[in-house]
Amino acid sequence: MPEATRLRRLDTALAWAQQQGLPRLEAQMLLLHTLGRSPHDRAWLLAHDGESLSAAAWDSFERLCQRRLAGEPVAYLTGHKAFYGLDLQINAQVLDPRPDTETLVDWALDVMKAQARPSIVDLGTGSGAIALALKAQRPDSSITAVDASPQALQVARHNAQRLNLPITLHQGNWLEGLAGRFDLIASNPPYIAEDDPHLAALQHEPRMALASGPDGLDAIRSIITQAPAHLHPGGWLLLEHGYAQAPTVCQLLQVAGFTQVHSRSDLAGHARCSGGCFAQPPERQATPCPDAAGLPNAPDGTRT
Numbered sequence: 001m002p003e004a005t006r007l008r009r010l011d012t013a014l015a016w017a018q019q020q021g022l023p024r025l026e027a028q029m030l031l032l033h034t035l036g037r038s039p040h041d042r043a044w045l046l047a048h049d050g051e052s053l054s055a056a057a058w059d060s061f062e063r064l065c066q067r068r069l070a071g072e073p074v075a076y077l078t079g080h081k082a083f084y085g086l087d088l089q090i091n092a093q094v095l096d097p098r099p100d101t102e103t104l105v106d107w108a109l110d111v112m113k114a115q116a117r118p119s120i121v122d123l124g125t126g127s128g129a130i131a132l133a134l135k136a137q138r139p140d141s142s143i144t145a146v147d148a149s150p151q152a153l154q155v156a157r158h159n160a161q162r163l164n165l166p167i168t169l170h171q172g173n174w175l176e177g178l179a180g181r182f183d184l185i186a187s188n189p190p191y192i193a194e195d196d197p198h199l200a201a202l203q204h205e206p207r208m209a210l211a212s213g214p215d216g217l218d219a220i221r222s223i224i225t226q227a228p229a230h231l232h233p234g235g236w237l238l239l240e241h242g243y244a245q246a247p248t249v250c251q252l253l254q255v256a257g258f259t260q261v262h263s264r265s266d267l268a269g270h271a272r273c274s275g276g277c278f279a280q281p282p283e284r285q286a287t288p289c290p291d292a293a294g295l296p297n298a299p300d301g302t303r304t
């Protein structure tokens with residue numbers, strides 16, 4: 001085997017990427033993308049790691065690795081992200097959907113379990129991740145997906161069409177201008193404080209998907225204020241938020257008249273989502289909310 005070809009073997013490419021600092025899984029994803037193969041073909045890579053890359057493929061793999069090392073999410077480089085079993089197409093106009101957000105989807109499915117034909121709105125839909133996951137799991141639901149960004153809505157529309165999951169798309173500022181009431185409002189809004197140093201590492205993602213005011217809670221406050229006028233009696237509002245924000249978000253929900261207020265933890269055990277039910281005034285009965293002492297002592301509340 002000529003030396004140049006031997007040096008361009010798939011296993012050599014993976015080893016090189018890892019030496020540069022890429023985790024093995026990311027290197028595999030980028031190599032599969034370079035080869036035009038599915039991200040599910042990792043077993044194929046193992047079985048064929050002695051095969052060679054063309055010079056052009058090696059160059060393109062190297063460029064992808066350099067971009068990843070400079071902080072671009074893998075999903076922006078490959079154009080795809082798996083979320084709740086769906087293959088979503090992603091670009092830099094939308095947040096790269098996080099596995100932690102599946103906690104919010106699980107919770108939404110739980111609260112809607114007994115509800116036939118639920119009406120659901122996903123606020124700040126981005127790629128459509130939450131809205132489309134819910135529609136896939138509950139085909140009987142009617143789902144509205146809202147975003148302020150027309151570019152994000154274009155990505156969500158494209159995903160809805162590709163996946164053949166009919167949802168209604170709406171451009172707007174949270175619930176403003178939406179007619180009618182819903183059984184469930186779900187949202188993963190921006191929740192990072194504008195001066196949070198972690199934002200520096202997230203420079204490739206749209207700022208309006210990440211930051212929200214001095215304490216990160218501007219969007220959550222707006223949604224909680226608007227929600228009661230848009231929920232059926234007994235309807236639920238479920239919100240994703242930062243790891244340290246649960247006590248404040250629960251308090252905001254209780255002050256706004258929500259009951260059964262509590263939080264759910266993400267895959268790392270951080271209180272990542274909080275929500276409550278909006279009952280009629282006589283049925284209101286506040287339930288305790290986790291306090292700061294009950295929160296896990298996580299080092300990092302960002303979406304990293």
Ligand SMILES: C[S@@+](CC[C@H](N)C(=O)[O-])C[C@H]1O[C@@H](n2cnc3c(N)ncnc32)[C@H](O)[C@@H]1O
Pocket residue numbers: 094095096097098101123124125126127128129130146147148149152172173174188189190191208209210219
């Ligand atoms: C954290 S991203 C969530 C994206 C997606 N739901 C997910 O979980 O991957 C927040 C989204 O909220 C949208 N957004 C920001 N401000 C908004 C507003 N005032 N009204 C509606 N959507 C807004 C952003 O464009 C962004 O798509």
